[in-house]
Amino acid sequence: MPYTAKIxxxxxxxxxxxxxxxxxxxxxxxxxGTVESARIGKYIEVTINEQDQLQAERIANxxxxxxxxNPVMENYSFELEPVK
Amino acid sequence: xxxxxxxxxxxxGSNCDHDTEYAVASFDGLRPVxxxxxxxxxxxxxxxxxxxxxxxxxxxxxGSIARFSPIxxxxxxxxxxxxxxxxxxxxxxxxxxxGLLEGALSRNRDKKFLCCQTNIRPVNCSTIFTTRYKEDDxxxxxxxxxxxxxxxxxxxxxxLEEHDQxxxxxxxxxxxxxxxxxxNGSLKNIAGIINRQGNxxxxxxxxxxxxEKLLGSLDGRPLFESLYQHILGS
Numbered sequence: 001m002p003y004t005a006k007i008x009x010x011x012x013x014x015x016x017x018x019x020x021x022x023x024x025x026x027x028x029x030x031x032x033g034t035v036e037s038a039r040i041g042k043y044i045e046v047t048i049n050e051q052d053q054l055q056a057e058r059i060a061n062x063x064x065x066x067x068x069x070n071p072v073m074e075n076y077s078f079e080l081e082p083v084k
Numbered sequence: 085x086x087x088x089x090x091x092x093x094x095x096x097g098s099n100c101d102h103d104t105e106y107a108v109a110s111f112d113g114l115r116p117v118x119x120x121x122x123x124x125x126x127x128x129x130x131x132x133x134x135x136x137x138x139x140x141x142x143x144x145x146x147g148s149i150a151r152f153s154p155i156x157x158x159x160x161x162x163x164x165x166x167x168x169x170x171x172x173x174x175x176x177x178x179x180x181x182x183g184l185l186e187g188a189l190s191r192n193r194d195k196k197f198l199c200c201q202t203n204i205r206p207v208n209c210s211t212i213f214t215t216r217y218k219e220d221d222x223x224x225x226x227x228x229x230x231x232x233x234x235x236x237x238x239x240x241x242x243x244l245e246e247h248d249q250x251x252x253x254x255x256x257x258x259x260x261x262x263x264x265x266x267x268n269g270s271l272k273n274i275a276g277i278i279n280r281q282g283n284x285x286x287x288x289x290x291x292x293x294x295x296e297k298l299l300g301s302l303d304g305r306p307l308f309e310s311l312y313q314h315i316l317g318s
Binding site: 011015016017018019022042067068070072073 | 144145148149152180181186187188190191192193194195233235236237269
């Protein structure tokens with residue numbers, strides 16, 4: 001059964017997220033005084049045609065490191081779900 | 085003597101490829117040769133330029149997809165052998181994504197896409213790309229980017245400084261490195277860096293757009309002249 005890797009890529013905390021800042025200011029302007037911060041990341045769904053979960057996990061890790069994120073400024077995490 | 089061939093890589097979305105071709109062709113002794121991203125043949129080029137633009141639409145991250153194109157596998161090999169590779173703007177982003185240079189470029193500090201003249205200073209004039217400059221030269225060279233905010237972990241910055249790998253810095257008109265003269269928020273006002281080996285240079289400003297009087301500046305020309313001199317001498 002194939003798996004879907006639901007991959008999140010986020011900017012590292014030390015990197016200024018100018019998009020997130022703009023959104024944060026907009027939310028505050030809308031009157032949401034309790035909003036403290038907003039940070040924008042990417043969400044990527046990749047379907048992997050592998051029967052073995054461990055193998056699918058290995059591929060999800062590898063593609064996240066190799067292409068989907070830039071380790072100099074981003075972190076990634078993912079969840080793996082069997083395709084129904 | 086035969087012309088020196090300079091390869092200009094064309095990715096889908098490159099938009100300074102023809103400016104670069106035009107600038108290279110304006111030097112006696114240099115001849116541009118265009119290299120399509122899907123090819124593996126460097127066509128005898130003795131130096132390679134990765135031009136500016138939006139390779140692959142800048143999808144995912146600027147330069148991230150171009151880095152895996154067929155031609156880049158050859159360019160990476162070419163660079164590792166010590167041949168000159170120059171990345172301008174998006175080309176700089178591709179070099180960072182390729183790991184040929186260290187660090188990353190993120191969104192400009194003030195969120196704007198910047199298209200304007202900047203002042204930069206060549207702070208290392210002993211590289212193969214900068215011998216025709218002097219360290220107190222204040223150059224006028226345009227930038228045009230949305231993601232030119234150079235970042236690297238502090239240990240990388242220290243190492244770049246220790247090995248004189250910072251080549252260009254943004255300055256004011258008097259040549260002072262100030263925060264007000266920093267257009268995009270780059271650490272240490274970094275506008276361009278070179279690899280440790282000294283053959284791969286990446287910079288955000290566009291020397292090819294400062295190579296003709298009509299365009300307002302000739303300050304990009306010494307970069308190409310330095311490269312030409314280097315190739316003739318090697």
